[in-house]
Amino acid sequence: MENTNEMQVIFDSRSSNESFARVTVASFMTSLNPTVEEVSDVKTAVSEAVTNAIIHGYENEVHNIYISCRTSGQTLYLKVRDEGKGIEDIKQAMEPLFTSKPELERSGMGFSFMEAFMDKLEVESEPGKGTVVKMEKTIGKGRRLWTAQSL
Amino acid sequence: MKYQVQENCLTIFLPREIDHHNSEELRKESDHLIERNHIRYVIFDFKETDFMDSSGIGVIMGRYRRIYMLGGEVCAVHVGERMKKILTMSGVTKIMQIYEEDN
Numbered sequence: 001m002e003n004t005n006e007m008q009v010i011f012d013s014r015s016s017n018e019s020f021a022r023v024t025v026a027s028f029m030t031s032l033n034p035t036v037e038e039v040s041d042v043k044t045a046v047s048e049a050v051t052n053a054i055i056h057g058y059e060n061e062v063h064n065i066y067i068s069c070r071t072s073g074q075t076l077y078l079k080v081r082d083e084g085k086g087i088e089d090i091k092q093a094m095e096p097l098f099t100s101k102p103e104l105e106r107s108g109m110g111f112s113f114m115e116a117f118m119d120k121l122e123v124e125s126e127p128g129k130g131t132v133v134k135m136e137k138t139i140g141k142g143r144r145l146w147t148a149q150s151l
Numbered sequence: 152m153k154y155q156v157q158e159n160c161l162t163i164f165l166p167r168e169i170d171h172h173n174s175e176e177l178r179k180e181s182d183h184l185i186e187r188n189h190i191r192y193v194i195f196d197f198k199e200t201d202f203m204d205s206s207g208i209g210v211i212m213g214r215y216r217r218i219y220m221l222g223g224e225v226c227a228v229h230v231g232e233r234m235k236k237i238l239t240m241s242g243v244t245k246i247m248q249i250y251e252e253d254n
Contacts, residue, residue: 015172
């Protein structure tokens with residue numbers, strides 16, 4: 001298909017890789033010509049999903065995290081996958097302020113942030129098998145067509 | 152991380168990015184300073200910060216709880232547009248005053 005592009009990365013579930021993951025996705029999406037705001041939105045969402053995989057999916061053990069990205073037209077499709085312990089109750093996990101680890105001072109806003117900053121969020125998970133977070137964002141929506149006024 | 156203690160007030164000069172990776176250090180160091188110096192007021196300085204995820208919100212809420220129990224207050228300064236959006240969305244602006252300054 002024309003006008004599409006794909007990228008995959010696999011990396012260790014170490015917290016030091018959180019910034020690597022955000023920056024990688026951010027640079028992949030530059031071909032869509034996003035605003036600074038749109039890049040920040042995607043970086044935040046990636047950070048949340050990867051942090052979840054590290055803390056909850058793998059519970060701080062070091063295993064692989066898989067990110068795959070695709071652009072089609074002006075839309076970015078993003079998948080963050082782990083093969084960790086999975087989520088028992090996805091609906092509960094996605095409730096704002098819910099956290100299974102209050103002792104770690106998690107705010108319970110990870111999924112809320114992903115939802116707020118992306119256009120679409122879907123979570124698939126199977127206990128004992130792992131979790132996939134799928135997100136979408138269309139770049140340049142509602143942007144004004146002109147950037148400068150002629151004098 | 153940089154910190155400044157003036158009497159019972161602690162200013163935390165937040166790093167450029169706040170995520171799960173560095174929030175633990177931030178939490179430990181600031182709690183240590185709060186305890187040692189009988190801190191009642193905590194100022195989060197966002198001057199250098201251009202990225203924060205929900206881990207940072209966790210740090211703010213945690214410090215708020217601690218300081219609130221001691222009868223103190225937390226606030227934020229040098230908050231840019233992006234950080235303002237994150238703080239407002241998370242609802243911490245209900246418990247934390249944001250002071251806007253020009254400098």
